[in-house]
Amino acid sequence: MNAVVIYLLLLKATLTSFAGMGSLPQIRQDFVETRGAISDQQLSQAVLVGRATIGPMGAYVVAIGYFAGGWLGAVAGWLAMITPALIAIPLLALIQRWLHLPRIRAAVDGVIIASAVLLLGSGATLAIDAIQQLMALKS
Amino acid sequence: MNQTVGPSVRELVTAVAYEANRTVGGGLVTIELLRRRFSARGWLDAASHGVFIAISRFTPGTVVLAYVVLLGWRYHKWRGALLALAMASVPASVIVFALAATLARIDRYAAVRALLAVGILVASALVVGSAWHLIRPYLPRASRLRLIVIAAVAVALVVLGATPVRVLLVAAVMSAALPVRSTES
Numbered sequence: 061m062n063a064v065v066i067y068l069l070l071l072k073a074t075l076t077s078f079a080g081m082g083s084l085p086q087i088r089q090d091f092v093e094t095r096g097a098i099s100d101q102q103l104s105q106a107v108l109v110g111r112a113t114i115g116p117m118g119a120y121v122v123a124i125g126y127f128a129g130g131w132l133g134a135v136a137g138w139l140a141m142i143t144p145a146l147i148a149i150p151l152l153a154l155i156q157r158w159l160h161l162p163r164i165r166a167a168v169d170g171v172i173i174a175s176a177v178l179l180l181g182s183g184a185t186l187a188i189d190a191i192q193q194l195m196a197l198k199s
Numbered sequence: 200m201n202q203t204v205g206p207s208v209r210e211l212v213t214a215v216a217y218e219a220n221r222t223v224g225g226g227l228v229t230i231e232l233l234r235r236r237f238s239a240r241g242w243l244d245a246a247s248h249g250v251f252i253a254i255s256r257f258t259p260g261t262v263v264l265a266y267v268v269l270l271g272w273r274y275h276k277w278r279g280a281l282l283a284l285a286m287a288s289v290p291a292s293v294i295v296f297a298l299a300a301t302l303a304r305i306d307r308y309a310a311v312r313a314l315l316a317v318g319i320l321v322a323s324a325l326v327v328g329s330a331w332h333l334i335r336p337y338l339p340r341a342s343r344l345r346l347i348v349i350a351a352v353a354v355a356l357v358v359l360g361a362t363p364v365r366v367l368l369v370a371a372v373m374s375a376a377l378p379v380r381s382t383e384s
Contacts, residue, residue, distance in 0.1 A: 182227055
């Protein structure tokens with residue numbers, strides 16, 4: 061599969077997700093179902109490798125890129141992973157410009173509080189997942 | 200946001216490279232480790248961290264990468280942002296590439312799976328600690344109503360299966376609509 065196509069497909073998936081593994085449904089749709097570029101087994105291997113590795117979970121897209129297009133595909137996957145992060149810079153500029161307004165400050169406060177709730181949910185999910193793995197190993 | 204003394208480029212790169220590449224369990228753990236390191240050195244205040252978290256959550260893609268871009272940008276603009284982004288993403292990507300290339304099946308061995316599970320358990324504790332740190336500034340009486348209302352709505356939306364972005368958008372709109380007290384930060 062062409063590295064440029066891999067980049068564009070993975071970029072579409074990362075741009076429409078807001079967490080490391082959030083891009084998974086879109087990637088499965090494009091790479092497994094629509095194009096048949098990788099198998100479900102390869103998708104599972106990519107997820108496993110991403111979870112077992114240091115750093116962001118989103119790095120599993122590098123493995124997707126590799127399975128779909130070799131080392132050039134892996135580079136395309138890395139580029140697709142890092143490109144959306146640069147959007148944070150104009151967002152910061154916008155927030156800083158308007159942060160002195162009480163309503164904008166209140167909206168940011170709301171996002172921070174909701175982020176904490178989402179973090180608690182993520183922490184609980186991770187803990188439950190780990191406990192289930194340990195119990196499965198024990199039995 | 201308060202302006203604090205920041206790290207040199209070398210200190211920034213070293214800090215991001217070290218903290219982003221020593222844990223499994225995802226970027227939320229890395230963010231908490233970065234917060235601790237930067238706060239301990241007086242480089243990052245709680246308000247700036249909160250804003251960075253909020254923006255990172257609203258940025259598409261991987262949350263921790265957006266966070267390190269903001270850290271790098273704050274202290275050294277494009278140079279800092281790109282170097283921090285590279286430090287947080289290249290080592291993990293190289294390892295993922297190597298593992299994928301050799302088709303390593305690291306979960307075949309029980310000891311590896313157990314070690315990974317314990318690592319993730321520790322990571323989950325760090326993530327919960329990060330959530331507590333975000334909530335703590337809103338515990339004083341002046342902000343408590345906002346905290347209770349927004350947290351309750353966010354929990355309800357999560358339970359109903361709303362996506363994180365929808366939860367954040369509703370929280371932003373609701374919080375902006377609540378009355379703002381002059382004593383609130």
